Amino acid sequence: MILLPLRTASVIAVVLLSLAYDAAASAADRLPNVVLIFADDLGYGDIGPFGNSKLKTPHLDRLAAEGMKFTSFYATPVCSMSRACLMTGCYNARISIPGVLFPPSKIGLNPEETTIAEIFKQRGYATTCIGKWHLGHREPFLPTKQGFDSYFGIPYSNDMTIDPVNARFAKDCVFREGMTEEKARAGTLKNTVPLMRGLEVVEYPADQSTLTERYTKEAVQFIREKKGEPFFLYLPHAMVHVPLAASEKFRGKSSGGLFGDAVEELDWSVGEIVSTLKELKLEEQTLVIFTSDNGAATGSSAPWRGKKATNFEGGVREPCIMRWPGKIPPGTTCPQIAGNIDLLPTFAKLIGAELPKDRVLDGREITSLLADPKAGPVRDTHLYFTAQGTLAAIRRGEWKLFLAEPLSAGMNAPPKKENKKQEPMKAMLYNLADDPAESRDVAAEKPEVVERLSKAAAELVADIREHRRPAGKVE
Numbered sequence: 173m174i175l176l177p178l179r180t181a182s183v184i185a186v187v188l189l190s191l192a193y194d195a196a197a198s199a200a201d202r203l204p205n206v207v208l209i210f211a212d213d214l215g216y217g218d219i220g221p222f223g224n225s226k227l228k229t230p231h232l233d234r235l236a237a238e239g240m241k242f243t244s245f246y247a248t249p250v251c252s253m254s255r256a257c258l259m260t261g262c263y264n265a266r267i268s269i270p271g272v273l274f275p276p277s278k279i280g281l282n283p284e285e286t287t288i289a290e291i292f293k294q295r296g297y298a299t300t301c302i303g304k305w306h307l308g309h310r311e312p313f314l315p316t317k318q319g320f321d322s323y324f325g326i327p328y329s330n331d332m333t334i335d336p337v338n339a340r341f342a343k344d345c346v347f348r349e350g351m352t353e354e355k356a357r358a359g360t361l362k363n364t365v366p367l368m369r370g371l372e373v374v375e376y377p378a379d380q381s382t383l384t385e386r387y388t389k390e391a392v393q394f395i396r397e398k399k400g401e402p403f404f405l406y407l408p409h410a411m412v413h414v415p416l417a418a419s420e421k422f423r424g425k426s427s428g429g430l431f432g433d434a435v436e437e438l439d440w441s442v443g444e445i446v447s448t449l450k451e452l453k454l455e456e457q458t459l460v461i462f463t464s465d466n467g468a469a470t471g472s473s474a475p476w477r478g479k480k481a482t483n484f485e486g487g488v489r490e491p492c493i494m495r496w497p498g499k500i501p502p503g504t505t506c507p508q509i510a511g512n513i514d515l516l517p518t519f520a521k522l523i524g525a526e527l528p529k530d531r532v533l534d535g536r537e538i539t540s541l542l543a544d545p546k547a548g549p550v551r552d553t554h555l556y557f558t559a560q561g562t563l564a565a566i567r568r569g570e571w572k573l574f575l576a577e578p579l580s581a582g583m584n585a586p587p588k589k590e591n592k593k594q595e596p597m598k599a600m601l602y603n604l605a606d607d608p609a610e611s612r613d614v615a616a617e618k619p620e621v622v623e624r625l626s627k628a629a630a631e632l633v634a635d636i637r638e639h640r641r642p643a644g645k646v647e
């Protein structure tokens with residue numbers, strides 16, 4: 173009896189909040205902008221808001237103080253699969269994108285998929301991708317063929333090289349370090365990644381020391397040019413994937429070596445973007461998100477166990493900050509399960525765009541979490557896939573089970589050795605509430621939980637096998 177008014181009040185609050193979001197979506201002139209900053213190989217413990225006390229990240233500290241931190245925000249163990257999740261709102265296994273694509277790869281994100289950028293295009297947004305794409309470097313898979321109006325960046329990781337056969341060099345391509353088109357066509361070198369604009373290579377090899385700076389300038393310019401219309405800025409940085417680099421202004425300045433310099437330059441970049449939004453009075457109209465594609469490679473995934481390339485939390489649980497003055501309560505922390513697969517449906521909800529109806533999506537819209545850090549869970553389950561597309565583990569609520577044998581999602585990804593060293597092939601059960609560092613395997617003590625989660629995992633992966641969609645492929 174006493175609970176009834178409280179429940180009624182909370183229902184009203186939820187209705188009012190959702191009305192606020194719907195109102196934002198219904199007035200075309202007030203459609204919110206979205207800036208999505210996606211670091212590479214940056215771990216949970218690498219920035220101040222998530223516990224790093226060694227590196228200076230004042231702009232990220234402020235972003236968190238003015239926004240919401242997510243402490244159970246999931247990506248995947250490595251690069252391409254993470255971007256596949258982000259771009260489509262689906263587990264990478266559902267859309268057949270393996271862990272990492274390489275310069276000889278003939279596959280990419282299927283142009284038939286609906287990307288985040290295409291969701292924004294439904295509502296007339298200006299869209300750009302500035303940075304590392306890594307969802308296929310062949311022409312049909314590039315950003316400007318997948319809903320982005322423009323693209324400036326490297327097509328895959330910065331430790332890769334050029335596709336000597338298919339690269340399309342711009343007429344005024346800048347060849348550096350004695351490189352020529354002839355040399356580029358003849359063979360390959362390590363760490364000589366091309367820099368592209370649109371569909372063409374404009375610099376080869378890319379000067380990596382100035383990438384963060386140039387991406388930031390380009391991003392600021394985009395915001396200035398598009399300030400009068402709704403825009404989506406996707407900024408997937410090259411840093412802090414190896415080879416590490418920082419501009420002269422930051423080199424040698426941090427207390428964490430070149431890695432720290434690169435992190436601090438990323439932080440500077442966040443500051444430049446936020447101050448531009450402030451100057452243009454766009455802060456209250458702009459949702460800014462900062463997160464990373466996978467766990468730490470060079471830096472720290474503390475306090476979680478493991479790093480990049482594993483499905484322990486340190487490989488996949490990312491720092492994530494969302495800031496939107498007036499919409500997201502400042503200085504808050506959301507502990508609920510969320511992840512980059514949830515961003516596409518969330519953006520669609522915020523801007524009043526339609527989700528594709530002819531296919532299964534795995535992500536869920538999380539606007540209830542953005543509005544209220546105490547909101548209940550949106551999805552209680554998360555699946556952990558390997559780079560080969562097999563299901564390694566499942567989380568349901570506080571329980572996380574590593575499966576005795578990874579379950580095939582039917583991707584037929586190129587066979588590579590599973591990461592046996594870091595992920596032993598046996599059932600391991602962890603209670604993430606009591607034991608967030610995954611240090612005590614309680615599978616033997618909780619056979620009923622092992623059975624329940626194994627069954628759920630088998631059902632969920634069977635659904636992915638049944639409703640799996642192919643990657644795009646060229647000859």
Ligand SMILES: [Ca+2]
Nearest residue numbers: 212213251465
């Ligand atoms: Ca990465």
